[in-house]
Amino acid sequence: MIEARGVSHAYGQQPVLDDVDLVAPPGQVTGLIGPNGSGKTTLLRTLHAQLRPRAGTVLLDGSELGRLRPREVARRLAVVVQEPPSELPLVAADLVLLGRTPHRSGPGLGGMRARDEQVAANALQRVDAGHLAQRPVAELSGGERQRVLIARALAQEPDYLLLDEPTNHLDVRYQHELMTLVASLGVTVVVVLHDLNLAAAYCHHLVLLDGGRRVAAGDPAEVLEPAVLEAVYQVPVRRLELDGRLHLVLGRPRTRVIR
Amino acid sequence: MPPASVGPQRSSPGVAAPASRDPLGFASRRRRQWRWLLTLAALTLGVTVLGVCLGAVSVPPGTVLSVLLDRAAPALATQATAGDGASASERAIVADVRAPRVLLGLAVGAGLAVCGVALQAMVRNLLADPYLLGINSGASTGAAAAILFGVGAGLGQHALSGSAFVGALAASALVLAVARAGGRVTSVRLLMAGVAVGYALYAATSFLVFASDSAEGARSVMFWLLGSLSAARWGSPLLSVVVIVLLTVTLLALASRRLDALALGDETAHALGIDPTALRVRLLVVVSLCVGVVVAAAGSIGFVGLVVPHLARRLVGAAHRWVVPAAALLGACFLVAADLVARTLLAPQEIPIGIVTALVGAPFLLLLVRRLQPGA
Numbered sequence A: 001m002i003e004a005r006g007v008s009h010a011y012g013q014q015p016v017l018d019d020v021d022l023v024a025p026p027g028q029v030t031g032l033i034g035p036n037g038s039g040k041t042t043l044l045r046t047l048h049a050q051l052r053p054r055a056g057t058v059l060l061d062g063s064e065l066g067r068l069r070p071r072e073v074a075r076r077l078a079v080v081v082q083e084p085p086s087e088l089p090l091v092a093a094d095l096v097l098l099g100r101t102p103h104r105s106g107p108g109l110g111g112m113r114a115r116d117e118q119v120a121a122n123a124l125q126r127v128d129a130g131h132l133a134q135r136p137v138a139e140l141s142g143g144e145r146q147r148v149l150i151a152r153a154l155a156q157e158p159d160y161l162l163l164d165e166p167t168n169h170l171d172v173r174y175q176h177e178l179m180t181l182v183a184s185l186g187v188t189v190v191v192v193l194h195d196l197n198l199a200a201a202y203c204h205h206l207v208l209l210d211g212g213r214r215v216a217a218g219d220p221a222e223v224l225e226p227a228v229l230e231a232v233y234q235v236p237v238r239r240l241e242l243d244g245r246l247h248l249v250l251g252r253p254r255t256r257v258i259r
Numbered sequence B: 001m002p003p004a005s006v007g008p009q010r011s012s013p014g015v016a017a018p019a020s021r022d023p024l025g026f027a028s029r030r031r032r033q034w035r036w037l038l039t040l041a042a043l044t045l046g047v048t049v050l051g052v053c054l055g056a057v058s059v060p061p062g063t064v065l066s067v068l069l070d071r072a073a074p075a076l077a078t079q080a081t082a083g084d085g086a087s088a089s090e091r092a093i094v095a096d097v098r099a100p101r102v103l104l105g106l107a108v109g110a111g112l113a114v115c116g117v118a119l120q121a122m123v124r125n126l127l128a129d130p131y132l133l134g135i136n137s138g139a140s141t142g143a144a145a146a147i148l149f150g151v152g153a154g155l156g157q158h159a160l161s162g163s164a165f166v167g168a169l170a171a172s173a174l175v176l177a178v179a180r181a182g183g184r185v186t187s188v189r190l191l192m193a194g195v196a197v198g199y200a201l202y203a204a205t206s207f208l209v210f211a212s213d214s215a216e217g218a219r220s221v222m223f224w225l226l227g228s229l230s231a232a233r234w235g236s237p238l239l240s241v242v243v244i245v246l247l248t249v250t251l252l253a254l255a256s257r258r259l260d261a262l263a264l265g266d267e268t269a270h271a272l273g274i275d276p277t278a279l280r281v282r283l284l285v286v287v288s289l290c291v292g293v294v295v296a297a298a299g300s301i302g303f304v305g306l307v308v309p310h311l312a313r314r315l316v317g318a319a320h321r322w323v324v325p326a327a328a329l330l331g332a333c334f335l336v337a338a339d340l341v342a343r344t345l346l347a348p349q350e351i352p353i354g355i356v357t358a359l360v361g362a363p364f365l366l367l368l369v370r371r372l373q374p375g376a
Helices: A040-047 A070-076 A092-103 A114-126 A142-155 A172-184 A196-202 A226-233 B026-053 B061-072 B074-080 B088-123 B135-149 B153-180 B187-212 B215-226 B236-254 B256-264 B266-271 B276-298 B304-316 B320-344 B353-371
Strands: A002-011 A014-024 A029-033 A055-060 A077-080 A160-164 A188-192 A205-210 A213-218 A237-242 A245-250
Touching: A002 A040, A014 A040, A014 A055, A014 A188, A014 A205, A029 A040, A029 A196, A040 A160, A040 A188, A070 A077, A070 A092, A077 A142, A077 B266, A092 A114, A092 A142, A092 B256, A114 A142, A142 A160, A142 A172, A172 A188, A172 A196, A196 A245, A205 A226, A213 A226, A226 A237, A226 A245, B026 B061, B026 B088, B026 B304, B026 B320, B061 B088, B088 B187, B088 B236, B088 B256, B088 B276, B088 B304, B088 B320, B135 B153, B135 B187, B135 B215, B135 B276, B153 B187, B153 B236, B153 B276, B215 B353, B236 B256, B236 B276, B236 B320, B256 B266, B256 B276, B256 B320, B266 B276, B304 B320, B304 B353, B320 B353
Parallel strands: A014 A213, A029 A188, A029 A205, A077 A160, A160 A188
Antiparallel strands: A002 A014, A002 A055, A205 A213, A237 A245
16 A cells, blocks of 8 residues: 655745645556646655655555665565666666566676566566567667566566656557556556546546645546636536546637636 | 555466566577677787787797796796796896786776776766766876875875875765755766866866976876876785776676666666665765776876777677676776887887877767767
8 A cells, every 4th residue: 555644845945745645546546637836746756755755654555655775665666757768778678677676685796587587578578568678778669668667667576656657758549558558557556647538548546636735536537527627727628428438628619718 | 454466477477478598588698798708808818918928029928928927836837937038138028017017907997997887877978987077187186196295195105096096086076066966966967067076176286296396296297197007016006906996896797787777867776776876976986996096006098988888888788787897808908908009109119008098099989979869
């Protein structure tokens, strides 16, 4: 169980999170949504101990995250963050194999054991990227790269997977492929998403943030209320149900400007 | 509460891909990598032999072997090499001049190369090397202060390397502190701080030399700027260079996985359970020690830490468990070869080795820069 209790944070004098609670239901996909600057990414960073919140606590399986050693955290919790690709000509298999790091004690000499390579290979297969193993990471397309990064996270054999806007820069097909993959992993997922329709389609649970505060939390049907979303995003919102699934139409369908 | 379960491999052993002997396609690559390491080791051995044999006076390999054997194990050698025709001057040249010089060259080359590897991983920039980050300037300042003003005289014969290490460490600590100001260390800040500190300490070294007002000091400016292996003698300073370089190579090889993670990014390293800042500080101490000792013994030799890591990556890939040993061998090879050129090109006159490494390294670097991907 990963849980945030009363988490607050500020960058300098600028508050970014204000007393936010979050519980990610086990085995489900929890989406963090909200406009730019609402604190989604900051909240995610407190969940993987990249950032120590100024107030409040984050609990991982009941123990305070700040008290766990980074390696213990990395054995249970994997993160896919958006970092500029390395200049080093590492191949995808090198990258995925690094996911075994938290499970390997002792020196890094001589590489990994056969089992580690097997786990890494399975992780690559799992994201349908086995054929990319010996390709340099820098030469991969955005979608391939994202899948390889998820494979690295899976190679950590985590109980929890945290993703920060994994669908960024992907075209529509890859966005859906990626979210289908994420939802099928069976691990507890917390994912920051911009696209509300992706959130509606793939998340079991949503947390809506605005100005660092939690505005709503619950299942998508509860959270994605047009009235709430209009107040948060400042655009008109219409909600449709097609084939039993929830869709949102956002933006300015009429000429009238809503203030 | 029971865990939500679920690492992919644990939850689905039944559907896991069938165990393959080479699931990631590493086996063929590994053969190639081993082949390269063995080739480089053989090349290093060859260059070492050439380095001892060739020079203003050439000595045949057989004579070299018997002279060295004679020095190393006299009891054994007297029987094996009875009737050996090495003259006294050949003995002196081989055993007292060239052998320590080649050994120093091997150590300096390997040390500078692996320090370049470590720095490039640390600042995540393939153009990083001890010079760019000011570590070399710090070592020079420390060493110049020791020579010209007797700083650290209490350390006895280790005064020079000790002072150079302190200078290198001070420079790197200053670079890190400046780069850290206001939060996380970023590559850009680290590089900018390195350039600023490097220039300041370069000025300090020059000032020390001018202020000392000694002819000896003026000569040594050339040494600090372009380096030379001509000071190599058997003794504890040489031993300390060799030991420190071996230690550095070993430590970096043991840290290879952490270097991989650090090279990918601070957040990624953190996500893999590594504290990037603590690792960076530790690496900087190791690199400072190595660069300090190397600069004290051989002056500032450029381009080795910059070019050799690139070349090593082209041969064995970017994973540090291969790059570190490959760069160490390649650096050792490169420096001994460069020294050979430096002392034979205009023999009997010797040119500073930094000229040779720059002449080889600069065009090579230009080629590499041209090949860099746009935006990299």
